Amino acid sequence: GEDVEQSLFLSVREGDSSVINCTYTDSSSTYLYWYKQEPGAGLQLLTYIFSNMDMKQDQRLTVLLNKKDKHLSLRIADTQTGDSAIYFCAESDTGRRALTFGSGTRLQVQP
Amino acid sequence: GAVVSQHPSRVICKSGTSVKIECRSLDFQATTMFWYRQFPKQSLMLMATSNEGSKATYEQGVEKDKFLINHASLTLSTLTVTSAHPEDSSFYICSADRGRDTEAFFGQGTRLTVV
Numbered sequence: 001g002e003d004v005e006q007s008l009f010l011s012v013r014e015g016d017s018s019v020i021n022c023t024y025t026d027s028s029s030t031y032l033y034w035y036k037q038e039p040g041a042g043l044q045l046l047t048y049i050f051s052n053m054d055m056k057q058d059q060r061l062t063v064l065l066n067k068k069d070k071h072l073s074l075r076i077a078d079t080q081t082g083d084s085a086i087y088f089c090a091e092s093d094t095g096r097r098a099l100t101f102g103s104g105t106r107l108q109v110q111p
Numbered sequence: 112g113a114v115v116s117q118h119p120s121r122v123i124c125k126s127g128t129s130v131k132i133e134c135r136s137l138d139f140q141a142t143t144m145f146w147y148r149q150f151p152k153q154s155l156m157l158m159a160t161s162n163e164g165s166k167a168t169y170e171q172g173v174e175k176d177k178f179l180i181n182h183a184s185l186t187l188s189t190l191t192v193t194s195a196h197p198e199d200s201s202f203y204i205c206s207a208d209r210g211r212d213t214e215a216f217f218g219q220g221t222r223l224t225v226v
Contacts, residue, residue: 014223015203031213032212033214040222041219042117042204042217042218042219042220043155043204043220045214045217048213048214050213063114088154088155097143097145097208097215098145098157098160099145099155099157099206100157101147101155101156101217102154103153103154104153104154
């Protein structure tokens with residue numbers, strides 16, 4: 001079955017850039033997503049990328065996709081304390097439309 | 112647009128009782144709804160997929176008699192945890208898909224605590 005892996009923890013200083021990495025195994029993945037979850041809250045979609053794209057930028061967020069290596073990353077520029085949360089990458093294919101989530105990366109931003 | 116409301120947001124119940132969680136698409140018709148479960152400090156795992164008017168499809172390892180899913184209309188799906196036990200304590204979250212978007216839309220989640 002599909003598998004999505006992430007590192008568990010990342011700590012950065014306020015103002016630095018954060019890079020959260022994700023790898024996936026399903027070669028039929030069509031959509032790749034990044035979600036943010038704050039403590040006790042639901043999921044907030046941050047951005048997504050189609051599998052035929054290499055990069056997508058949206059304000060402070062940059063998503064890079066290496067389809068050959070099945071590697072996805074999320075870069076947050078000028079990281080703020082409000083960015084502290086758990087970040088999940090997720091993938092789906094067009095047929096199923098359910099999401100397979102990674103384990104989540106806890107981002108801690110030090111003031 | 113594309114708002115999904117989940118109710119209740121928190122519930123505490125006694126062991127052996129049943130709990131119903133509702134997932135509503137407020138401003139669109141959801142062709143498919145998904146139910147996920149998230150244990151503490153873990154990822155979200157898909158439990159089941161429900162399509163309006165048909166039986167839900169459960170993922171391997173999810174007991175369909177314990178987690179009853181009803182998708183009676185295009186705007187409402189319910190998950191009933193029957194005979195709940197402390198190990199069912201978890202964060203349950205639904206998402207709704209209207210079939211034409213890149214993304215599915217998530218509810219706020221329900222934190223279930225069974226005591």
